[in-house]
Amino acid sequence: MTADAVLTPTPGASAPAPTRGRRFSLPVLLLAIAGALVALAAVRTLTGANDLTSNGAVRAALQSAIPIGLAGLGGLWAERAGVVNIGLEGQLIFGTWFGAWAGYHWGPWVGVLAAIAGGALGGLLHALATVTFGVDHIVSGVAITILAGGVARYLSQLAFKGLPGGGVTQSPPVPELPRWSVPGVSSLDGLERKHWFLLSDLAGILRGALTEVSALTVIAALLVPLTFWVLWRTPFGLRLRSCGENPKAAESLGVNVYRYKYYGVVISGALAGLGGAFLSMVASTIYREGQTGGRGYIGLAAMIFGNWRPGGLASGALLFGYTDALQLRGGSKSVHALLLFLALLLLAVGVWQLVRRRLAVGAIAVVVALLVGVWYATTDSIPGEFVQAAPHITTLVVLALASQRLRMPAADGQRYRRGG
Amino acid sequence: MSEVAAPRRSWAERLDWRQLLPRLLAPVAALLIAALISSIALVISDKDPLAAFSSMLDYGTQPDSLVDILNKSTDYYIAAVAVAIGFRMNLFNIGVDGQYRLATLVAAAVGAAPFLDWAPGFLRIVLIVVIAMLVGAFWAGVAAVLKVTRGVSEVISTIMLNFIGGQIVAFLLTTNHLGVQAKGSNDVTTPVLPKDAWLSGIPLIPGSASDVKGFVVVAVLVGVGYWFLLGHTRLGFDLRASGQNATSAVASGVNARRMVLYAMLLSGGVAGLVGLSELLGERHAYSSSVGGLGFTAIGIALLGRNSPVGIALASLLWAFLARASQILDIEEIPKEIITIMQGTTVLAVVVAYELATRLSRRAQQRRVGAAVSEPGPDKSADRSEVPA
Amino acid sequence: GGKSSGGNSDGGKKTVKVGLAYDIGGRGDKSFNDAAAAGLERVKKDLNLDVKELEANKDETDNDKLSRLKLLCTSGYNPVIAVGFAYAGDKDTGPIASAAKACPNTKFAIIDDASVKAPNLANLTFAEEQGSFLVGAAAALKSKTGKVGFIGGCQVDLIKKFEAGYVAGAKAVKADIQVEPNYLSTVADKCSGFNDPAKGQTAAEGMFDQGADVVYQAAGGSGTGVFKAAKAKGKLAIGVDSDQYETSAPELKDVILTSMLKRVDNAVFQFVKDEGEGKFTAGETVFDLKADGVGYSTSGGKLDDIKSKLDEYKQQIIDGKITVPSKPANG
Amino acid sequence: MSTDVAPAAPPAGAGEPPAVQLRGITKRFPGVVANHDIDLSVRRGSIHAIVGENGAGKSTLMKTLYGMHRPDEGEILIDGERVVFGSPQQAINVGIGMVHQHFMLADNFTVLENIVLGAEKLHGIGGAAARRIREISKQYGLGVDPDVLMEDLGVGDRQRVEILKVLYRGARVLILDEPTAVLVPQEVDELFDNLRQLTREGLTIIFISHKLHEVLAVADAITVIRRGTTVASVDPREVTSRQLATLMVGSELPSPEVRESTVTDERVLSVTDLAVHTADGRPIVNGVSFTIHRGEVVGIAGVEGNGQAELIEAIMGMRPATGRVVLDGVDVSQWSTRARREAGLGYVPEDRHRQGLLLDAPLWENRMLGHQTESPNARGWLLDNRGARRDTARIVASYDVRTPGIDVPAGALSGGNQQKLIVGREMSHAPKVLLAAHPTRGVDVGAQAAIWEHIKRARREGMGVLLISADLDELIGLSDSLKVIFRGRFVEDADPATVTPEQLGLAMTCAEGPDE
Ligand SMILES: Nc1ncnc2c1ncn2[C@@H]1O[C@H](COP(=O)(O)OP(=O)(O)OP(=O)(O)O)[C@@H](O)[C@H]1O
């Protein structure tokens, strides 16, 4: 995206301040999480919107976050190798379809493998176009998404029409993957229902996260640290990332840049495929046309939100999944309660900025906090349409606030020619 | 050196076949590849590809189909030009969809508003067009402002804005706000435009009872405007320069931020027109079925290489495929092969163009190398002197 | 495709060919479109007629719908049935109106729309609110917690009709009952909520978690998600359009309390039959309780104990003693 | 071949084969022969310098040696053994390492990551590798900390990381392509200390530089390359830098000299207190003031990276800066780049591909670039394509741009011809002041002379010129007055009539002032 290059002209001028030294240490991170938790518990107690921290909401948030997170992880692998993969949506579609198809015929685990293979195939196509043929990454991604829709429908025509419950737009029901619970956690039930401040909240969160967990959820959750480990702690990951940071340097050191870009993009597709499998085999037990609903793009947004890092990406996906789950489960009531949470958060940020003598930013934050507070106090629900847009608005606002502190791989999205 | 008269070579002479031929062959090759892949799909499902293609050709060239193809391409064309304006300077406006939905809704609502009762139909049409362009530009402008002030990638922001715009449309298109509901209907729309604000069709295709929509004229104007803007105005030059080499453009005095803003506003403005053909010529009210051309438009713009004529051809091809595919259902042939064909065409075309560009660049370099006889390395060697 | 090829050629035995154009979502949604398909199936079997079904595309325009209808009528299909109000469009220039004008000798029917009028067009509409009233009553009678839920696939007027009837029915049984409505999508994302079982499940679980014990879904393809949620929570769900007890996976059957029947199948069959017998009537035919156009299913036997009460309500509605609202109280 | 020079490197360790020997290397690129029949012999444990003009083919030769591409003809011998490299990896395997002309480092990686990349097999990527890096660093006195982030390092440190990268892989032969171009003198001295330390340990170093005094100071042997071929191998103890320069250029220095002064006392550009800062507040250009008169060429001498590029960009309005820029009596400090260009600033950028051309656009569109608002390219808001085409044909003819036509894309032209087009374009608008950065870089001798001639003519006609060049003879020859820039400040003035390149070179490295 060349236009970006000129907006921050030559290094130095108006370029964003270097981001060094702002990665949070573990204690700071834990403290922040704890703070958010206490605030959330307080808001729940104050508003009586008990769903905010209920086990169901947490489970639903996970459920909603995982396909987004897997798509985001896919985006991460590709972009760390320097390839923008906007075809994630298409690869998700492949995942949903192949997962359901193979799952129906040969059982859920084969379905998962087939979904991974299907997504990887989409990734391979993207790699072929962008790496070998040097096609613009966005262009190729868009084409793959168009293609995936057609292919899925065409294949449904061949494979699902005539099966019981199947048709051109959907598969027959697919057998489920196993679900596991951590023993003992479900006994927190009683505590959660007491609605005590903080304690019940914790109980709800633990129950939601540790009981009735699908195997794929576990796998997806493990993939986050695994990705971190592979990309940041192994030679393979180092080489792969070097292709996204400075492919010329990598090449000069004997790294086969094309090959690693292929690895990155194919793995990216495979992860999106797994996300698709989650959609058609865990979140529901059926493939339906249009089921992916733009989650590939949201995944990409979560990845940017997370500053191209697995942990950040996971929090982005969870934030998105959480707002989405709340609005789906409780309609506008919980989201309305979130207004109060937002107001408190903004107020805290504002006061902090004022203390640090950044008066303008602080003042704006405080004013907005007050406005949101007034909005909360004077209404008792939010129009459904805005509730549904809440995750998207959140993403946009966060990007607008933070994008200048984000750092994408230096050679991300650029065409690379060997020896050039 | 003396003044040299401009080389008044004819247009034909200026054509350089070695450079052009690969570029012309590329789309043809890509289409063949796409046809091949769809044929394979057809064979897999036990259908005769030739029979399928010939019945598509038959049906797609009937007078009624021609009208439909022209009407479809009108929308495709405008949307693709909107996308192409951004592409020309490496901006990805993926938000055309949201832009024109919002634009069409607001324009339709204002156009039918009672406070305009005094206005003659013509004035309303003009007003609708202007408002649609403004709203489209505004919605694209949000992404532009986020990009130039906050550095938010327009790819992500326009995707988000599509959805948010859609929700605003959904919110406004209820009977509490801008919507009305005809008796016995389940559809909420904006109020129907007064009859004199309907744009009449043009009986262009003999043998068909239906008319080509009048808005096709606007599409042509958009195309001419786009062509003129790019090739004949300073703004167009700046736009192209920014797209080709952003740093050179800045050094030439182009204001990069302003260009992003202009390009997005222009793109959004044109996007605002996309829904009007249907609004003015067919539906006469905004209904929730408006929308969905954003991605198609990207495909078409790519296929047409962002050139005004190329996009026109690509729109016609795309419309032909969409129209002709309808006959496949009747013949029990899965019409999804058309989507596959569209997707592979885009992919094959971009790959083919990439290869063609490389080929022709290499040919050019060789030609220049030959034309300029290099002063061989030993030419100056004999002038060397030995230090004492 | 495992379908037999279009039988235009096999003898002159069948001269009547019936064409049917689906709404987006198409065949296999296990509710609305499938109900139409079931009707067509009966037409094929019982009346021994040739039939042709065409699917809609995502993101198509009014003009594409018109093309589809015209393709059917010009290919010799008569009568032609348009499934879904999307085919109505503008009442004078929309797809069905234009098609009816272009093919004056073809008899058309449109489902779910009464705004378009033409001499060769029958409008088949349903009193969904009446059927929904009955299942609302059933939900209230079965509810132990005093809280029931409604999940709509998309926040549009047609679906709000279901909600209105359901709320009225539940309140008729228990005036203080709490009815939670929720919608999975809006027209913003082209009503994706009809195709997203995951969302259906999440929404339903939310309701069950908050104390509801019966949830009525009018969410098309997302409905399976609602059933799954009910299964997981050991609660009850109500199906929609067709008898979903019959079409659901075996393990989900026991959560289906009943289904609100919208007998699109009946309407389709009846329309074709009447047309064949020369009894075509242009204009609106309302399929309500009286006409057996809507109703509730009893398969599974969960309603056996309250069936008499429901039939009482049914009679009152038919008699006009109860008027069911078709818009929810709060918009 | 013209090796009528003293026989190459004396056969020191007789019998022992040279560490590196290149025989008859030829390398062609489309449209250019970069290396032609090159011979080179490098003694083990020595520092061997290669000098030559821009574009002479030095980097190409080194890339061949490092396996980045295969030579079209010729052979490579390492320690007397014939080798053929298909990739850098193979070169690395026989102990060759290269530090490139442009840093090959990933900013967002740590030093450790940059070093171990591609050589993970040696010591992994964790603690063992860090230990090994510290070890090497200590052994050669490099002072590199493996755990810091690359972007936090200055150029000197980066250079050392590059060297460590090579040593880490066990290289015995080090190729350094212009390692000093961006270093300040102290850093150069430190680097040279490092290099000597390395040769003491038995390593062999091949070293490319344009700075002849450095070469003379550090090298044990020197090879001169001109227009793609070796023209001489000399002993640094026996040549002066002037002789070396003459060898490089191939003739008595083509004379850019302008002795008759055309300087008037009308100020055409005055810059006061100009400063440019990086985002984190470091000054790159620091309180620079000067004046250019009509008909005057002001030259700026400085080692690359001391702020000259930023200075020109700030005057052009392409970079935010503080201070005043007055052009012909009008304060243009707040003006946009376009307005400044329209007011009479001409610009020959340092990097023509990045800042001067649209490589995919035809020549006539490139002729418009930068002047798209002016006649003959535009009339009001509209472009005048015909006018631009006509004028392009004129430029092609009168500036001797060698091209088959004006419709070929600019990218197809050779660098020299591209440069002539740019100079022609800028001159065509009769700028009041021309900002010229390396106007003859990568341009052959003939074109160089032509470009000088154009600048001189315009100067006679009253144009002011701000000239930046790495070519000191060009700088001295063309300028009416000279300023030396060091770390963003003007540290000295020099009189081009009396100063020698050697003195200027010393001043640029801030070691010792030239006598005036
Ligand atoms: N990959 C390539 N393709 C085509 N031409 C090339 C390529 N690399 C170098 N050249 C050309 O080969 C010639 C020699 O270039 P080279 O980089 O070796 O010069 P150099 O002596 O290192 O110059 P400098 O002092 O500027 O670094 C130049 O004309 C250059 O443009």
Ligand SMILES: Nc1ncnc2c1ncn2[C@@H]1O[C@H](COP(=O)(O)OP(=O)(O)OP(=O)(O)O)[C@@H](O)[C@H]1O
């Ligand atoms: N990195 C590169 N990749 C591809 N081609 C290159 C590269 N560098 C240079 N070239 C091509 O090599 C040829 C020579 O380029 P170069 O810049 O060396 O010109 P030059 O030899 O300095 O020209 P002149 O003969 O005018 O002095 C040109 O055709 C140029 O386009």
Ligand SMILES: [Mg+2]
């Ligand atoms: Mg070099």
Ligand SMILES: [Mg+2]
């Ligand atoms: Mg050169």
